[in-house]
Amino acid sequence: MSLEDVRAALPVALPVMMGYLAIGVPCGVMAAEAGLSPLAAFLLSATFYSGAGQFMMASLALAGVPLVSMVASVALVSTRQLLYSAALAPYLRSAPRPLAALFAATVTDESFGVNLSRLAGDASWTPVRATVVNVASMLSWAVANAIGALVGPALAIPTAVMSFAMTSIFICLLAGQRWSRATVVVAASSAAAVVALKALGAGSLAVLVGALVGVAAGLACASGARGGRASR
Structure with missing residues (x-):
């Protein structure tokens, strides 16, 4: 990975990062309500890294849903990642396995949309740059969750606002596609x-x-x- 790759990838990742900061804080607030500390919220966001899954986990935990039902529900929602793997695999055949593994572990809905359009239409867009987008997005999400868990007790954000914040990112990504x-x-x-x-x-x-x-x-x-x- 070179400095040139980072400079090329960060402007592409910035819209996703800003969106993650906006929705990560409410997610962290919900995590704090479910009993997670800021450090735990950061580690969960950096390892599990699923916005929809984390919102669901917090909601189900607050509702007192049994752990088995919670795991099954989150796993079902996360099966869409299989579709992402199938779509992105042809572009990562030449990538070293450690890089491909890191890329696969850091793909989300938004970074998938950004990287797929670039990999398909931009010859200069490499697996390294795509991975930088993923990791930068993941870090912004994890930091936002930690901030939300830290300031959660002092905030009262309506659930409807949290839900639309996530939906708005998908709308922006869709509008930016080549129609x-x-x-x-x-x-x-x-x-x-x-x-x-x-x-x-x-x-x-x-x-x-x-x-x-x-x-x-x-x-x-x-x-x-x-x-x-x-x-x-």
Whole structure:
């Protein structure tokens, strides 16, 4: 890793880092309410590193949900990481195993979106730079959680505000994508599936299924486009 890689990656990571600072503090506040110290909140955020999972863990712990049910719920929500691995694996084949392992351990929803678009469309974007984005984002998230746990007892942040802060990051990432027919199909299919499943009472499962529906719709759209070109 060179200084040039860091200089190239940090501006790309900055929007994600700023968003993580905004939502990490409320997550840390909830962690403090569940009994975690600032150090514990930092270590959890730097090792488990899942915004949705950490919000869920704090909420379930405060609700008195049994540990087994808590682990199962968080694991189910986190299965979307399998989709990220499948999408990113082709771009990391040449990376050394320690670097690939660090990259895989520090991928989240937002850094996945940023890095996938760069790896697919920018020849200068390397696994090293992608990993710098991941690690910088992770550190900002962990620090924000520690700050939230430290000042938590003095703050009262409405849950609705916390939830929308996380949603707003996804909206910003979506707006910054290169829009194509496939992008529109994926976004529309995923959104429609999540809304429909939420209305049916699917709960957290709606996010996972919605992501799968979006991926399937995108693959079908891409396959149809290739078939159309081949028949000409």
